[in-house]
Amino acid sequence: MKKSTIIILLLLTTQMTWAGGGWPIPKGKGYFKLSEYFIRSNGYFAPSGDVIDIATAGIYITSLYGEYGITDRFGVIAYVPFFSRATLNEQVDRNGNVLAQGDAVNSFGDTDISFKYGLITNKPIVVSATLTFGLPLGNDQGGETGVLQTGDGEFNTMIALEASRGINGGKGWINTLVGYNNRINNFSDEFRWGLEIGHKFGKKWSGGIKFYSVNSLNNGSDFETPSNGIFSNNIEYLSFTPEVNYFIKENLGISASIGGALSAKRVLASPGYSLGVFMTL
Template sequence: MVPNNKVRAKLKAISLGFMCLCSFEIAAQSGWTKEKTEGFYQLGFQTMKSDNYYALNGEKLETNQFSQQSLVFYGEYGVTDKFNIIANWPLQTWNGFETTETVGGLGDLRLEFKHALLKKYFPLSISVAPELPIGKANHFAQSIVNDFEQINLPSGDGEFNVWSTLASSFALPNIPFYGNIFTSYNFRTEYEGISFSDQFALGAEIGYHISGFVWVNARLNALKSVDNIAVATDFVRGDGSEYTSYSFGAAVPVYKNIQVNLNYRNFNDWIYSRKNIYSSGVFSLGVYYEYKPKK
């Protein structure tokens, strides 16, 4: 389906709103920190396809199918028992519509500095995570229908922004069950003279260890823009994006400290209604390694 002029114009308000979502939900925020020299390192692949775009006013539009695949590195390292460094980096992100070529590139690097405020009885942490705009902020995909048309599908948003997060966790003493809750604030800046609205996020996660073998989890996350964005000032930066998402995952050991995890994520309007995003299921497959020093 080739969109009409009205839909094509509204398409220009979309692309990066969803790109940011895929990169940052590899691991949920928690109140725990790694012990000194402990590490967690994951390489994950995520994929989604959707022709359902939710405009800034919440209107659902049917467009050409948009697809995105990402190869993402995620790592945590315990500098001390109470201070961790976390990296979340899309090593390559591929974007395209069914009527365009697919373009790819390096994504923005998010570095998180996490400190445990409380650790033993009531795990509570605070973190600050600058996102460095090292990805391709402008990457045009040529139309395969009309040679004179193209659309910007970048792998990075071009702006410097900072996430601040407060998270808490709990674990039951005699049952392999845990929970996490968090709230975050994203201070956004600008790109090429255009300022963007800050964002507010919240989330919760529960998990259970089945028969001492498989970890399963469920998550609920929500994102809302601080300002009410009525008109898209830029068509690739996700300004005004809002959503509620839910996900289910499982992790299975394959060899010593190496595990494989599967995850499915989708979007709805439970807390915040969908705005300025493509909405569909996101499937991810990851392989991770946990390092624990011998004591």
């Protein structure tokens, strides 16, 4: 696989789904989304950043995401991958002889619970702070081989600031994010930043693009994690994710997104897709 090939990547580690950006969701209001994510890959971003060949691996995740306003400034957020499946294809030679058996694992996935507070509201630029707890509810040593993962096996805490501004009379928006992710179990901490630009197109459509970067501080161990997943230590990437939304009704719609990696380390490298249905209160 040539490195010059455009590599598609949808990133799941401590998901940052910016439904509200710097705007805290109002009291009694909510945003909820049921999503399906899937990826199959025979390529992997090595620690050097080069793409190497691996046995074809697959990850399939069905999740619920929700935001709900407790007050006009304070809300709760949850990302719950209630069904995760990781697979490893059987390997055969040119003569059809089996070199390695296939493998699979099904389980609950790593879950994020967040609390968002509006620091600056009702201004042209709004700012919120978010505290996220990453719960290791997935399987980090699954299957007969013990190398399949639906989680990374570590508890993490992330603090993030988001600032947002409406543009074009409220039809568009710009969101920015900076965050620090503290990880335990000898995993390295991370500095994260993000940028989102979006716009509404009539009453039925909206879309945008998100840039998201994870940068390892390399202050943990250098232990190697399986090269057939996305739940690795010392991962680094700069991704872009176009997303489009279609509103069936004012409070009900469908969404689709796909992400591209400008650079990456220690994650799968192949097309990944996300489809979802969302509703608002």
